[in-house]
Amino acid sequence: MIGAEGNQIGIVTPQEGIRLAREAGLDLIEISPTAKPPVCRILDFGKYVYQLEKKEKQARKNRHVMHNKEVKLSAKIHEHDYQTKLRSAVKFLTRGDKVKLTLMFRGREIAHTEIGRRVIDRFVQDVIDVGEAEKAPELENKLLIVVLNPKPQSHKKIKKENESVKDNEEIETKNEESGPETV
Secondary structure, three states: EEEEOOOOOOOHHHHHHHHHHHHHHHEEEEEEOOOOOOOOEOOOOHHHHHHHHHHHHHEEEEEEEEOOEEEEEEEOHHHHHHHHHHHHHHHHHHOOEEEEEEEEHHHHHHHHHHHHHHHHHHHHHOOOEEEEEOOOOOOOOOOOEEEEEOOOOHHEEEEEEEEHHHHHHHHHHHHHHHHOOOO
């Protein structure tokens, strides 16, 4: 049995444990019923339940749900479209989401899969600082697919950098509003 302050009381009978708990004005809680002998603790049960709920709530708050996002490309993608798709993928990876990169071959494009592989390889190289490929691109029917995972700490670093850039911009804006300096 464990006392109210967390000290070890030792092995006592159930009646003795209940008597000690009543004297302290607290509850006798069975912590581990399967142990030999069972482990009990004297504590305030309402406070104990409240602390468990508080820990659970904090754990839920700190948890990040990873979403799967998809970016679709084609073998004949133009540069501006490529850059737009790249920005979207970088945004998803910095948020901590997985990105499924899909390149679809249409018609006779399937005869030249090397063009699609070059586009995919370039894309993977362009996002290498925020994400990495789970495995090599795979060709399934008329789709070339690769899954990108965010790098473990990259999304946290980039968020901090963005915050510092915003702070610097605010300082510059305040300086501009105050007018020119006279010396």
